[in-house]
Amino acid sequence: MRACVAHGAKDLRVEDRDPGAPAPGQIAVAISYGGVCGSDLHYYHRGAVGDFRIQEPMVLGHEVVGRVSALGTGTDGPAVGTPVAVHPATPCDNCRECAEGRRNICANARYLGSAARMPHVQGGFAQGIVVPADQVRALPEGLTERRAVLAEPLSVALHAVRRAGDVAGKRVLVTGAGPIGLLVVAVLRHLGAAEIIVSDLLDEPLALATRVGATATVRADRPEERERAQDADLAIEASGAPAGLRTCVELVRRGGTVVLLGLLPPGEIGFPGNLVVTREIQLRGSFRFDADFDDAIALLADGIDVEPVVTHTFPLARSTEAFELAGDRSRASKVLLDLVADAETDADVDAD
Structure with a gap:
């Protein structure tokens, strides 16, 4: 599987990565789209977000959608082929904040594409990833993956x-x-x-x-x-x-x-x-979210007007170009990576 990997400031590479097979309690997802976030841009431009600096190669991305490609043995979840969104957070579910229903501020949470811990939590800008089953949400009928990629932001x-x-x-x-x-x-x-x-x-x-x-x-x-x-x-x-x-x-x-x-x-x-x-x-x-993720998916399915936010879409092979444009607010807003498109395509960028 190809993936968008940050090695440091201004050092972004599209590389082969093995996503592995899902273990019991996990689901493999073939990623369709990923949205470039402000934190992704910080990792690209500075090699860090706040005090969290890239110390090893890390797949970026936490705004991702795709289709279920496999389920771990004995795992309940959407059937293979189902369009899904991926909740990027894995709270500990053992701390005081988690017990109080504020899992978004769990100090021990892991987040896709984050250098806050070593080893880093690898992100979702890859053609295939494996995540805990409870982080996968089936998309409502009629909600396209391209629109659903906005669920996280x-x-x-x-x-x-x-x-x-x-x-x-x-x-x-x-x-x-x-x-x-x-x-x-x-x-x-x-x-x-x-x-x-x-x-x-x-x-x-x-x-x-x-x-x-x-x-x-x-x-x-x-x-x-x-x-x-x-x-x-x-x-x-x-x-x-x-x-x-x-x-x-x-x-x-x-x-x-x-x-x-x-x-x-x-x-x-x-x-x-x-x-x-x-x-x-x-x-x-206000920091991240928790159950708001399900409500955001419902809002997208119900037609909340967010179409103008997405301005450009790039194939994975042109990740560096996508990141450069996403950092120019005079020309772009939300920039997407298309991980399904031919990895070597030279097609024109989709500007919405």
Whole structure:
């Protein structure tokens, strides 16, 4: 099986990998599509995500869908050939957080395509992978694999919006119009937010934000536009930039709520803490997801409008080109790898 393997910063190779056979309790999946995530881009550009540095060759990717190719002996699961999405997390199910139903913040969880542990957890950008059976979800009838590949990032967005509380009828600010920010907008629209104001530094992602449901957009580098987002009931920080967090705290109304979704740079950052104190602003973190994954699949099957988020699709053989483009937010949003297409194809890239 061919796989997209990171060896370090700017060192991405398409190599042969043996996925192995599924043991009891495991399922083998032939991967069809994978979505390039921000963490994948960090591994590609920096060789690390935060403090987690690549120490051995690692298959990237955790946003993956495909079809069941084999079941381990005695394993219950979808039949061979069934289209499935793969939940990328393996929590320990033994810690306090898991017992409290907060498996997404399990300190011992393993995640596809993560260098947080040694040996690293190999990811899903491979033509075949083997995962625990309880991480495999059969797709509802009518939900295509190409659309279902957004289940993982949509789960992240859905979890963040749920951390914000009831959004129906609310005025909401979203800072950052990358793929996750755009999916946050789509969820907010689906759940009945009255106003959705999106802030970003580039016009191109702001145009996509309008297509998925933003009622207004703000160029973050134009102070005169800030009043459009003033006194938001809720703010969701999806950029991972300290300036985005500052904007959320400054523009949310007194007594409002700010959800921190984007991962900020390592180390300490400047923070307007006095505003949080004097205005009694609630700060809430949002990290990954758990059962939200099943709800995200249902939303995709029900037709939530997320089509504009996916802008390009590349065959596996052109992984480096895909990663380079995915890092250019003026030209691309969510970039997919097609792992079914001829590994050596020279066909033109699909730009949606």
